[in-house]
Amino acid sequence: MTHKSLLTADARIKKRNAAEARFKAYGLGAIIIAMLALSLLLTSVVSTGSSAFKQTYATVSVPLTEAKLDKSGTRDLAVMKKVTTIGYTSLLRDGMVAAVEELGLDTTLSAKDIGGMLSKEAAATVRNRVLANPDIVGTSVMFKLLTNGRIDGYFKGRVTMESAALDGNTSPEELQLAQELADAGVIATTFNWAFLTAPDASDQRPEAAGLGVAILGSLYMMIIVLVLALPIGVAASIYLEEFAPKNRWTDVIEVNISNLAAVPSIVYGILGLAIFINFMEFNQSSPMVGGLVLTLMTLPTIIISTRASLKSVPPSIRDAALGVGASKMQSVFHHVLPLAAPGILTGTIIGLAQALGETAPLLLIGMVAFVREYPAAYTADAGLFGEASTALPVQVFNWTQRADPGFVERASGAIITLLIFLLIMNAIAIFLRRKFERRW
């Protein structure tokens, strides 16, 4: 056996060192893959969705001729309501054609096609305005109207001249004219507030679809979850952590809670459908049922985090309280609970964030329905939170099921909105933890 210096590496040492380097590279590779997946996911969503926050509008003067809208001339709303959006469409067409002629633009398009550059929703917009204020009939009024989805897509880069040539719903001439109108300032792309406030729209008009109802529904459900899950979760944790004797019964509860945290969310949907809707006869698609289902789903999360923060309060605090004559209950409520509050709050916000993004159980309780009316928090008929509604994540799912490609953009935009809400909630949780967390 030859002896060599320890400082010169022999073949075996080299091999071992190489193995070490490889192993480390695997670990780094795993992290890089995870980071790559995260950035890919976010860029994919943001690049398809950010354009949903912009919207193309045409500002045109629409002649509201009395002969068409109110033949009687009495401005009687009951009579004027008989004119449907179809009646308004011809007026919009006239307005658009007039705008094109005024600018002296050359086009081979028919008047019908020029009128068709506006969204089908535009007629409804004008009609609502006229019915709200009948006195404007007989005058020409400037309206800011939605253009159709293809033209909107053209200004956002989704629709090109090449794709328009293959598309039955639009033509390169139409896009050409739209470009000229945009140069003249008639058509402009602005920030899309309606996306956050308007209700959903039907299959043919993605340009009009908004998240108003969904955001309201999600808000209602979050209120229910907060009001129910926080007190129940905290009370259950206090009992299990501070009072429960260690016996078989509490062991069952404990295993049960950790199992509930891992039950597939869709199973909660089945529970909601069978118990809350079929058995207790709550309204289908109502935020009440959704909120209850999400409450049951969030409870285990809140209980687990609350117990952890109760556990982290040192026993000396309890002993000191008991020592000066407090009862066990007083020591918990006056001393332990306030000290554990930041941790409990953080856990609750994270639980809420989880509930906000949950989709599967809500599909089963009918929240995929097409809802255009803003749900009221309370009505005598439907009760508290009983009116049909949708929720943010379900609206995303709903839009992915529609044929028009404009809805993909809307769905991604809705996800951006959802992620922003989640980001805010998590930021608050992190802030609370940083600010109030105490290390004993």
Add this chain to the structure above:
Amino acid sequence: MSVSLILALGLAVLGYVIAPRRALAVAGGDARTLAALPRQYGLNALLAVLVPSFAILIAGTLAGAGAYLGWTILVVAVVGFAGSLFKITPDYRARTHAENWIKLILIAASVVAILTTVGIVFSMLFEARNFFSQYDWKDFFLSAEWSPNFRGNSSLGILPLLWGTLYISFIALVFAVPIGLFAAIYLSEYASRRMRSVTKPAIEILAGIPTIVYGLFALVTVGPFLRDYFAAPMGFGGSASSVMTAGLVMGVMLIPFVSSLSDDIINAVPQTMRDGSLALGATKSETIRQVVIPAALPGIVGATLLAASRAIGETMIVVLGAGAAARLSLNPFEAMTTVTVKIVSQLTGDTDFASPETLVAFALGMTLFVITLCLNVLALLIVRKYREQYE
């Protein structure tokens, strides 16, 4: 009913105000002779009215009793009110009694968790029993054909759905477990403090993203990408939604889950074991492979089982990424479907709770629940046993 609720609330507040005065009066105006502070008497009166009336309210609503609920609540409230007032003597330990009511509330809250499980089991058991009275269980569990037909005469075999579920979960785990494990090892054994402080939250962001986002990612980006660059050129088929799409995206979703669980487990291995191995001359990677991993193995197995349970129960990614065709095939680029997808499709839209085509969803849900329950309990037992080993 709402009238009697308001009355009960009023009684409670009244008791809260009157009881301390009555206690003082009984004690002859000297609070020191009382067994508890005067306000404890008030608290006791408040809870003696509220706790029983709310218990009746909740029990009554759950049982569906309508007509006499209001009167019952009122009676219970009055009894509680009178009882708490008449019992006041200088020796009456109001604090103990009030706290017993509070303890009752706490116990009731922890029973909600049990009730949830009971509710889950019963809701599915009940409807699944209806299903099996109309459809032979042997055909359900052993048939390889799934073709529901709302005019009747459907074939409702679970095997193709289970196959899709397991295939997708398998791909997801093959992707997520090594990456999650290696990421956890790197972060806990190699990474500098600074890198840890950046990377760990980033991985946790992945965990906080709702599954619908992953679903859309699968539908819009991953599916078409796999189709255009892998499936179509290699002749595996032209479907964007496929087992591979759903599996890969689900794998991404599971990475943070596996890595945070593994991180906990690796950190629980005592430092002395590492030090011993390093002192004998082993390199860091040898220590990890031959000491840390074997010691952490039960925990890692438990984490993998939990991840598998998550994958099997995952819904939105497969709804948007895997497709709807029930198929028994080995080709990973073909669209297949899962148990959860079919639960959604059978229970949304027009449903008729008398037909086996709708009720089958509950049998599917029951199967899903049992499978995930077994995995969860097994995993929890393993992890628990493992933790005890080093505590």
